[in-house]
Amino acid sequence: MELIYALAIGVLTGSGVWLLLRPRTFQVIIGLSLLSYAVNLFIFGMGRLTPGRAPIVGSVAAANAALYADPLPQALVLTAIVIGFATTALFLVVLLASRGLTGTDHVDGQESES
Amino acid sequence: MSGWLAHLPLFPILLPLVGGAAMLLLSDSRRAARSLIGLGVTLAQLVVALALLALAGGQLPGVAGDTIAVYRLSGWNAPVGIVLVADRLAAIMLTLTALLALASLVYGMARWDRMGAHYKPLFQFLLMGVNGAFLTGDLFNLFVFVEVLLAASYGLLLHGSGAPRVKAGLHYLVINLLASLLFLIGVALIYGIAGTLNMADLALRLPALSADERVLFETGAAILGVAFLVKAGIWPLNFWLPGAYGAAAAPVAALFSILTKVGVYALLRLGSLLGAVAAPAPFGGIWLFGIGLVTLFFGCAGMLSAQQPQRMTAYCVIVSAGTLLATLGLGGATLAGPALFYLGSSVLATSAFFMLAEMIERSRAFGANVLAVSFESFAVDDPFDPERPDEVVGIVIPAAMAFLGLGFVSCALLVSGLPPLSGFVAKFSILAAALAEPATAMWQASLLLLAILGSGLVGVVALARMGMRIFWSSDARMAPRLRLIEAGPVAFLIAICVGLTVGAGPVAAYLDAAGQSLATPQAYIDAVLTVPAKMSALGGSR
Numbered sequence: 001m002e003l004i005y006a007l008a009i010g011v012l013t014g015s016g017v018w019l020l021l022r023p024r025t026f027q028v029i030i031g032l033s034l035l036s037y038a039v040n041l042f043i044f045g046m047g048r049l050t051p052g053r054a055p056i057v058g059s060v061a062a063a064n065a066a067l068y069a070d071p072l073p074q075a076l077v078l079t080a081i082v083i084g085f086a087t088t089a090l091f092l093v094v095l096l097a098s099r100g101l102t103g104t105d106h107v108d109g110q111e112s113e114s
Numbered sequence: 115m116s117g118w119l120a121h122l123p124l125f126p127i128l129l130p131l132v133g134g135a136a137m138l139l140l141s142d143s144r145r146a147a148r149s150l151i152g153l154g155v156t157l158a159q160l161v162v163a164l165a166l167l168a169l170a171g172g173q174l175p176g177v178a179g180d181t182i183a184v185y186r187l188s189g190w191n192a193p194v195g196i197v198l199v200a201d202r203l204a205a206i207m208l209t210l211t212a213l214l215a216l217a218s219l220v221y222g223m224a225r226w227d228r229m230g231a232h233y234k235p236l237f238q239f240l241l242m243g244v245n246g247a248f249l250t251g252d253l254f255n256l257f258v259f260v261e262v263l264l265a266a267s268y269g270l271l272l273h274g275s276g277a278p279r280v281k282a283g284l285h286y287l288v289i290n291l292l293a294s295l296l297f298l299i300g301v302a303l304i305y306g307i308a309g310t311l312n313m314a315d316l317a318l319r320l321p322a323l324s325a326d327e328r329v330l331f332e333t334g335a336a337i338l339g340v341a342f343l344v345k346a347g348i349w350p351l352n353f354w355l356p357g358a359y360g361a362a363a364a365p366v367a368a369l370f371s372i373l374t375k376v377g378v379y380a381l382l383r384l385g386s387l388l389g390a391v392a393a394p395a396p397f398g399g400i401w402l403f404g405i406g407l408v409t410l411f412f413g414c415a416g417m418l419s420a421q422q423p424q425r426m427t428a429y430c431v432i433v434s435a436g437t438l439l440a441t442l443g444l445g446g447a448t449l450a451g452p453a454l455f456y457l458g459s460s461v462l463a464t465s466a467f468f469m470l471a472e473m474i475e476r477s478r479a480f481g482a483n484v485l486a487v488s489f490e491s492f493a494v495d496d497p498f499d500p501e502r503p504d505e506v507v508g509i510v511i512p513a514a515m516a517f518l519g520l521g522f523v524s525c526a527l528l529v530s531g532l533p534p535l536s537g538f539v540a541k542f543s544i545l546a547a548a549l550a551e552p553a554t555a556m557w558q559a560s561l562l563l564l565a566i567l568g569s570g571l572v573g574v575v576a577l578a579r580m581g582m583r584i585f586w587s588s589d590a591r592m593a594p595r596l597r598l599i600e601a602g603p604v605a606f607l608i609a610i611c612v613g614l615t616v617g618a619g620p621v622a623a624y625l626d627a628a629g630q631s632l633a634t635p636q637a638y639i640d641a642v643l644t645v646p647a648k649m650s651a652l653g654g655s656r
Binding site: 020025028032035036039042043045046047048072073076079080083084086087088090091094095097098101102107108109 | 254258261264265268269272275276277280281283284285287288291292294295298299301302303305306311
């Protein structure tokens, strides 16, 4: 499972970086989204992959850390998702404003001369 | 330490949050009420910052010795709970922020706050993020506060709209989103290895790491460091900076000059805490020294090539960042104090310069055209229309051109580090400390000497050329009408620099003590991690 997980992060990051380097604003925003998915998965993975375990210590079991999933990365991921969502939405607004003001969807506001 | 003093570190975050939220409840048209709230909240922040400064320096009556004020949110203790820590360094940065905020807030009231919606609430939220980043004691909250300040800064950068701003804003947004992602990767890696995000706890756990874990930790720290370096505006991660700062509205750019210093602060803080057990690469040493010098060179080249005053000031910010990082890269406890002095002086100078540059641009016919275009695109009425309501507001100062000239000369002296102003004191004390510090190699100190003196020379050449073109050329230009609330903030910032020069002794002593406390982080670690004997319901102190 670790291998698949790592591969998924790698594919998302690779695609994200490639899209980020493209000249169209829409490609850039998709690239940023893919990158943020990859990062969120990465944070989650940093708490170690523990399938089928609760992140909250129950009252019955002894406080044995091995029986539980690490709750902190889950909290971090939640925060990161919220912040990433908000900033991506903001980027979308700027993207539209740029499109409206310059009449092109090139990131530099003008077509490159090639 | 008890009573209200214990709650003091919370106020720099709480005040702008409450103030900004209150402004949002008022409609945008109730300008006077909003201005009043903004002014009151910012003044209160200045008072709190000064109180923290006195507290951290042990100069408050009734508190003995240096105090590191630790605020435990909801009374949870450090490694588990979230703490706010106000030591000397944090208090210095808070005071600087509050001073800049006051100046640019007043400046913005003259006309800029009418060029778009929600300027004042965003301004307060930016302050909240900056203050929080300076105060927080753990890495993840550092991320959160940096995001708060970035989110507000995106809005402020676009304030006034217009194609150049939107273009610069687009680039700024992408770069900073990417830097935030790097920040997250670094934080996650560090958590995965060390199992903690509290910076003090992290410093304690580092020595226990095995060699393998250590490699991963260093990787995480390096990625984190890259994120900080992007924020600090270090070459080759700073190509966004001249565009963004050059295009921003003047009071916004003036406030932004503290934003790059958030990155420098984070590097300093983490470098200090992790430095006890050999700092990872980006936080010190020859590496930082090298890119600091290259940044300095890049900034100098930019200053020479810049055509507009505001863009040139953006390059001044880069020069300042380069000088700072080169100095900090040399290491040594004696260098941190002078570097902080330089930080304060250069931030105040570039901030004043941004406002001045805008006023100067106004006197040029072509600058006015650009401004008019951006006004038009936001459907704001013409700023030069005599029937505009704000034309009657405020007192117009006499001899505007003379004031602009005097201000320009002062800023030029400050930026290039010539006597008699504080820029000279700062650069001189950096060089004196670098040459006297036994830990630094002679060639490094000499290189720094050459670079700093060279950058001063380039600064003089570039600024003198700019000054001649602005003030002595025979181009047709109209004498601008400056209002007291526009000229006042610039005079205020320059007056603080004069104050820094006159009171250089006590100020340098305070900053040196801050530098020393960075070299011995044990006091910080103890203050954060010690569980107070008597837990009160709300926070506590050492």
